[in-house]
Amino acid sequence: GQQLNQSPQSMFIQEGEDVSMNCTSSSIFNTWLWYKQDPGEGPVLLIALYKAGELTSNGRLTAQFGTTRKDSFLNISASIPSDVGIYFCAGQSLGGATNKLIFGTGTLLAVQP
Amino acid sequence: EPEVTQTPSHQVTQMGQEVILRCVPISNHLYFYWYRQILGQKVEFLVSFYNNEISEKSEIFDDQFSVERPDGSNFTLKIRSTKLEDSAMYFCASRTRGELFFGEGSRLTVL
Numbered sequence: 001g002q003q004l005n006q007s008p009q010s011m012f013i014q015e016g017e018d019v020s021m022n023c024t025s026s027s028i029f030n031t032w033l034w035y036k037q038d039p040g041e042g043p044v045l046l047i048a049l050y051k052a053g054e055l056t057s058n059g060r061l062t063a064q065f066g067t068t069r070k071d072s073f074l075n076i077s078a079s080i081p082s083d084v085g086i087y088f089c090a091g092q093s094l095g096g097a098t099n100k101l102i103f104g105t106g107t108l109l110a111v112q113p
Numbered sequence: 114e115p116e117v118t119q120t121p122s123h124q125v126t127q128m129g130q131e132v133i134l135r136c137v138p139i140s141n142h143l144y145f146y147w148y149r150q151i152l153g154q155k156v157e158f159l160v161s162f163y164n165n166e167i168s169e170k171s172e173i174f175d176d177q178f179s180v181e182r183p184d185g186s187n188f189t190l191k192i193r194s195t196k197l198e199d200s201a202m203y204f205c206a207s208r209t210r211g212e213l214f215f216g217e218g219s220r221l222t223v224l
Contacts, residue, residue, distance in 0.1 A: 042117075042204050042215035043156060088156060100146065100169060101213060103156040 002027045006089055006104035013079055014112050021087060021107040022073040029091030032065050032072040033101065037086045043103075046087075047074070079111045115139045117216035119205050125222045126195055134190045134219045136205030145188045146206040146213070147180065149173065156204065162188065195223045 006023045013019060023032070031050055035043035047058050049065035049072060056063055062075045072089055089104040118137045126132050138145050147159040160170040162180055170178075179191045188207075192199055202218040 037156075040218075040220075042206075042217050044215070045212055048212065090156075099144070099208075100158045100161055101148075101156075102158065103148075105155050 002091070002093075002102045004089055004091055004102055004104035006107055008107060009105070010108040010110070012110045012112070015080060017079055019076040019079055019083075019109060020073060021089075021109075022071060023089030023091075023104045024071045025091055025102075026070070027091070027093070028069040029093055029102075030069070031092040032063070033090045033092065034061075034063050034072070034074045035088045035090060035103075037088060037106075039085075043088060076109075079109075081111050081113050084109060084111050115214075117205055117207055117214050119203075119216035119219050121219055122217070123220040123222070125224065128197055128223055129194050132192045132195055132199075132221060134192075134203050134205075134221070136188045136190070136207075136216055137186050138188055138205065138207030139214055140186070142207035142209050142214075144168075144208050145180075145182070147190045148204040148206060148215075150202045150204065150218075152201070159190075159203075192221075195221070197223050199223050 004025050033048045034046045036046050037043045047056050047063040052069050053067050054065040060077045087107045090101040092101050120135045145162040148156050149159050150156045158171050160174045161168045177193045181189050200223045202220050204218045205216045206213045
């Protein structure tokens with residue numbers, strides 16, 4: 001089945017540092033999404049990307065949809081303690097009745113004040 | 114803001130027992146999903162439901178699993194005879210055409 005490889009697996013950084021994580025796939029996706037999951041909660045959408053090459057920002061977050069449609073990255077600038085959590089990329093192939101998401105393996109982010 | 118709600122938040126059950134996890138999707142949404150997340154692992158697709166029938170299911174969703182939309186608001190996941198490896202967080206999600214909204218999850222612990 002489709003697999004999304006996400007790296008790094010975990011990051012331990014100081015408050016104020018910038019963070020970068022990426023996701024690669026062997027399959028093409030029409031849409032890339034980035035979610036954040038806090039402990040004991042469901043994933044919350046951060047950024048959605050709909051076109052190859054698209055670069056989108058949401059506050060301190062910036063994400064790009066790779067031109068091959070097989071990869072995406074997420075950057076967080078000037079990290080703060082509340083950025084702590086697990087970040088998942090997800091790919092979506094449109095068409096049909098499903099449009100299910102395939103999730104990446106996750107990046108655990110720890111921010112030390 | 115509309116949200117997907119799930120009950121129970123946590124259920125502990127004995128192996129072999131039946132479990133029903135309940136979800137109330139956002140009211141005007143048409144597509145419904147169940148995902149599973151084993152502790153420390155990624156979120157995995159289980160099943161999608163549209164127009165009162167399953168539109169796709171993963172290899173995880175075997176004969177022990179079933180879904181129902183018994184009325185206009187609830188969407189349930191039933192596990193007929195739970196196994197230890199069914200212990201996980203189960204997330205319900207719904208959407209219309211765009212963003213997928215997730216509930217906060219139901220934690221299932223099978224002893």
